[in-house]
Every structure is written in C-alpha cells, then in structure tokens.
Amino acid sequence: MLPVGVERELADIVGARFVLTRPGELLAYTADGLPGYRHDPALVVLPGNREEAIAVVQLLARRKVSFVPRGAGTGLSGGALADGTVVVGLNRMRRVLDIDVVNRWAVVEPGVVNAHLTRAVAPHGLHYAPDPSSQTACTIGGNVAENAGGPHCLKYGVTLNHVLALTVVLANGEVVTLGSTSGETEGYDLLGAFIGSEGCFGVVLDATVRLTANPPAVRTMLADFPSIDAAARATSAIIAAGLVPAALEMMDQPTIVAVEASIYAAGYPTDAAAVLLVELDGPDAGIDADVAAVERWCRDAGARDVRVATNELDRQRLWQGRKKAFGAMGRVSSHLVVQDAVIPRTRLPEVLGEIGRIGREEAVTVCNVFHAGDGNLHPNIPYNGNDPGEAARVERAMVRIMDACIAAGGSVTGEHGIGIDKLPYMPKLFSEASLAAMCRLRDCFDPERRLNPGKVVPVRSCKEWTMAPAARA
C-alpha cells in the first residue's frame, strides 16, 4: 500500500490523467516482453518532461516509496515489473534534444524509441548502432538500463560502447551527469557502472549517444546448412579467421519453419537444418574478397548453398525474418520461454549439440535463433503453459540448458538482463562474496534499495550482506 496522499501529490506534478490507477489502465504494465510473470503495480506515473521526472523521483524519495523505472516494457527478463510498488513510465519523454552531425552524437530523452533515433539521423548518413530486435518499440532509456545488444553488436559493440554521457536522477533525487563526450572523467567510471544496472541505480533524464556513419558498402549473405553442427563450425571458422562481420546470426529449422509460416516470411529454405545470416560492411575496396572468403568457409563447413542479397529490398527481407523471429514463435503456441546464454565461441558446436540432446530428452521443441558470432545463444521453447506436464518439462530443459552453458564457461545473460527471471542462476555464476560486492555498489547509489527492488541480485545475498556489517571493514 502506498502512503496516504502520494497518488494526489503525483497528480499535482504530472496531471491526474498521467497517474494510472484503474485495473484496466494498469493491465499493460503487469508484464513485460517475457510472458509468464505478472505483477500488479500500485500505480503508474508518467512524467512528461525532465522537471516532472525529477519532481516525481524527489517526491518518492521524500515519502520513501519504492519504484520501478520503465521504458517500452519490451524487456525479456521481468526486470520492469512492479510488485505493489510504483511504475515510473518514461515513454512520454521522447524528444531528440540535439543532433550534432559534425561530432556525431545525439542527446535524447529516455523514452525515444531506438529505431526513431536512427530514423532522425538517417538524412545525415548516420545511425545508432545497437539494434536489439525490439528496436522498433524499445527505448534508449531501457537500452541503457539493460545494456542492450543486437545483431550488429558483433562488430559495433553493445550499448555501453555507444553511450558517452548520461544525466540521471538518483534515488535521493539528486541530479548528476555521468561520463563525458570525450571519455575524460575524474573519479570512478560511474557511467560504465550505471549502464546495465537495470533501473536500480537511477533514472535516465537524457543520454548522449554516439552516432555511427553508415558504411559505404554492405553485403548480406544467407548460407544454408544440412546440420546445426555444420553451421556452428562455419561460425567458428569465420571468427577464427580474423574477419569481423557486422553481424553473424544463426537460425535453426524450428525457427525457420516458424518464420516462414508467419507474415514475416523471408524466403529461408524450410528444409535446411540451419541458416547463417552473415552481414559484411565497410569500404568498397576489399569487401567482395571478404564475401568470397565467407562463402568459401561456409561451403568448406558443408553449406548446401550461399546466396548474397541482390538489392536493399532483398536484404531487408532477410533481416526481417531474423528480427521478427520471436514474434513468429508467438503464432506457434500460447507460451514462450526466451533464454539469453553466452558461451565461448569455440564451444558452439558442442553446446548446440548438447542443447539438441536436452530438447529430445525432455520432449520439447527448442528454437535456436541467436547471435552466433558473439556466442550469444537464444534457445527458446514455445509450449502450452496450461499443460502442467509440458510446463514442468520446459522448466527442466531450461535449467539443464543454462547449466550446460555455465559449464562451458559461459554466462546466463548476454543482453536481456537478470531481472527476476534469471535470479536463480546468479549463485551458480558468482560466489556469495561477489554477489555481496554487487549489493555494496547498489547501496552506494540507493542505500534504501527503493529502485527496482528484488531484481538483479538475489535478495538473500543482499540480506546476508546487511547482517554481516563486519565484513565491510
């Protein structure tokens, strides 16, 4: 329950129509992009500008109310859910404040949609490089909170590598600027620490992000393989040869079939065990030699066919199938679990084999669609959640897959975040002392732990930390 009067005081700041309290209005905020978790917020407040956002956070600080910052709600780890607390939705703060074409950066409000930023700078031959598959809906503020990735992060890096500075309002209502356009700062790398903090360290008021010049030449290729193993070996060969493609994505047969049966059909061969989508970009000089080399490595690994997109429309179509693959799986069944493990790239053939084995043993369909070049797997399982037997098998398969990835020297999330969905895996990755060190950093930003409570680090770790103050010395 919220303290008496908070709702009215919030309405005084943002206007009554931007404080949502009725169950029908709150419904959209009870879940994020990962179905399977539903939490009911106490209310949703939607500040319309920087001043309102600061006033809202300061009010919540004064009244000691917990809250969850939220962008478009496209997250895939349950990170933006509020269990009986306040959601601060930032979607109304959607202005591009400045585009500096000469120095190649833009200053944007947190609610600016990722793809809208690229659209805004396209006339200047520039784009914003991180491109999560949800980029037509997700916001820059949410990308910062999750340190979002995307297919082109293989060559261009993740959100962390593209944010120069942030103005944020901290839990206590103080406004600070982290980072700088030159990369020069005194003190600790608070910008680096903030990015990927999943809404636990503060609320972004504006972000200064790097803009990237569109490459003069782009070649997009689709290679078609008779086995997953062959596609995995081709991936390892390309990476080991020292070529850095702009993107190197893999889709297996269940994914191809789902995509081709949907409105996002991209012309993928449905009889292929796996396809690789490889994009090369850079100067005109030398790019066709690289295309020939990639084709050779794919064929050496056993590719049945390799084709290069012939025009921009063809290229867009190949990409659409990949970017909308999660959506296409939505047609297959009522529920979907989405995973985000990362493994060392040389372990791809072995781990993909293991995932296939686990799927067969648990009698579930694993759809693999992922950033092969980074070793960032997305083993997804569509299923009927209303069938308790099937749900239990899916759960068991997922735990086994994650354990296999951890055993291969991997991580449980490459770009989706821990949220609440991956909390159980954290103690498998980190010692109690390491989890406590994470809590210690959170406490520096938010000593009352009011921002996005219960996320990222298992509560148990934070509690134990609190109970053992002697360990702080």
Place this chain on the structure above:
Amino acid sequence: MRDSATSGDTVMMPDAALSPKLKSGGGPLPHLRPRSTEELAELLRHAPPTSTYRIVGAGSWPGIADRITANSLIDLSGLHGITEYVPGDLTLTARAGTPLSVIAATTAAHGQWLPLDPWGADDGTLGATLATASAGPLSASIGLPRDAALGITVVDAAGTIVTAGGRVVKNVAGFDLVRLHVGAWGTLGILCEVTVRLRPMPAADRTFAIALPRGARDLATLLSTMQRSSPAPLATELVNAPLAAAMGLPAVDTACVRWGGAAAAVMAAVDDLARTAHLVEIPTSAWAMLRSSEPHDATVVRYSTRPSELPVLWHAITHAAPSDARLHATVARGVVRVMASAEHQAQVIAATAPRQPAIIVERGFQLRRPPTAVDRLNQTIRGAHDPARRLNPGLMDHARA
C-alpha cells in the same frame, strides 16, 4: 560543458602529497610480493589495521609514488603469466602483473592483438593499464580500456576475493563491477586477474605523417577530411614540433594517421587523402615512441573539448605553451595532452579559459574546486569499499571534504 572541472571555476594548488614532510618514512617501504590471488587475500585479511598499501605493477608510472601516502608496498610482479588463451574465442585471461609486451608477443603468433596502448612503455602491466584506464591513441577508434575488459578477479581491502564479468564477449549478468574497477587505480580493490577481448590484427597497418597547416581553419579542414576517410583511421594524433623531434620525425607540428584493415581498403584511404594533403609514410614504431616520450619531471594535464573545437583549442594551447613543451592531441576524442612545468601549465590553463575545456590533471599538482554531487557519490563508493583508506591512500580522494 558536461565535465565537472572546467577552467572557469578551478584554482591551482601545489600537490600536498609532493611536500617532503608528507612523504612516507625515510627508507624503502616494506615490500610484499604475493605469488597468487589467494596469497594476496590472505595477506590483507591478516594485515595489521594500521597498514596502508601502495600497489605497484611494473612501477613505471612516473610520479605516482609521491602521491600515495602508504606505509607498505604491494608488488604485483609475482602475479605473472597468461592463464588462458583460446585464439578461436579471441579472449585472453592473464594475471595482473603480466607485461603488455608478453601478451603482444603471445597473441601476435596467432594474428591477434590486444589494442591497448597506454601512455608509457610496453613493459607496463595489464593490471596497471586497466587500473589506470590510461587511454592512448587507439582509444579514438577502438575504445577506452573499459571496453576491452570482460572479466576480473579482485581482492578488496578486507581481503575478500570478488569476481565479476566472465570470459565471454557479451555479458550483462549482475551489476557491472568490471567497469567499476577499471580506472579505479586499485582504490576499491586490487586487480589480480583480467580477461580481455582481443581483435584480429589488421592485414595492413600503416602510419603516415602530415605536416600541419598553420591556420586553425585549414587544420579543421584537414582533420575533418581525415576523420571522414573510409575506413576511419585507427588513430589520428597531432604532435607539436618538439614532440615530433623526440619521435625521430622532422621538427614540425605533425599529424600522425594510422590506418588498419584490408590492404586494398587502406590503400584507397591513403590515395584519397593524398589528393588534398602531402603524406609521408613513417614506421609504426613511431607510436611507441610517442607513448614513451614523456619527460619524467614534467607535469601532465589533459584538456578536452568537442572534437570540432579541437583545432581552435590546439592553437590556443600551442601559443600559450613554452616552445619546448611537448603536446599532442587525440583528434577523435577532442583531447589535448600537455607535458610542461607546473608554471607553464598555469599559463596554458589561463590561456584556454575562454574556450572552457574540461581539465584533468594527470600528474604534478591538483585543481581545487567545489565538490559536486558526482564527487560525493565517488566518495561514498570509496568509503564503502575501503573505509580506512588502506589501498593507494591519496588517490581518488582529492575532492574529499
């Protein structure tokens, strides 16, 4: 301006730690040389409460010893060696005391490199490079040291071993303690082992010198043409005449441009720029000479501005600096680094005031300014990790009230 320290509200102070009475003791400090992470953790767990530590890698960072008021020394040269290197993964894990030169030799055999080029020589260690986050010319294209670090093992002031990140190239599991420790100068914990991202070595790696035009406008035109070349340069650094001479180049203000990539692509970029400027190819070793060209008795100050404003700032600084001062600029980041005496730095600071560059003193004195909210946050973090200031006392504490 985004940066908190601008020349408008700063006062120069002599570095208190440089005065002899504050220097620690007369003789050499007790010297501890742990041979493993566990040994270091043990040592800190059982250390007397009054012990404070200066943390040393290769010991090659000039002037730093005078700023740290510690009564013992932890030498990390015993934490040495590459612990895991899988070339196909393009990742490498090494102990903190491993020199960059060892990593370079090992990875070059597989056509790979760790593109970190901190100021100083390559006998500097991996741990110190990340702890100081020293960003050399390659930072303009490849990124800051923070971008290379994937995972760390640190020992905190209480002797607890903490790991963060991992050995994979994408990882968002938990709060980002890797970024927290990179650039923390060992004040939040001692880096013991680091996993870094490697890159394939470019097939062609060529460097060219271009004599700078005199006027700021002509310089701006040249820089803008260079930055827009395709592929973009790996590094573009302006060096003034005295520094060029120290690098074995003709003693004129010079732009050094480095391109890497496929031979044909590099050639195309060179040919393109050669239409508007006179390029002279110089050996790649010029970069190592640039990085180690720092006079050990100089103070070092970095000024930063928007890259588009760099030509104007460069001119203001070259005019204000004495004729023998060495200075250079990382064009894509808009940073000018000046090596000169403290008195001359004061002249430069005064002369650049109208341009309002952000100013960071790397070595020699301190700038006093009113503490900001960010300073307070930094101090909260320092206090939470090392309340007794046992690790590198004197560093990362300048804004302490």
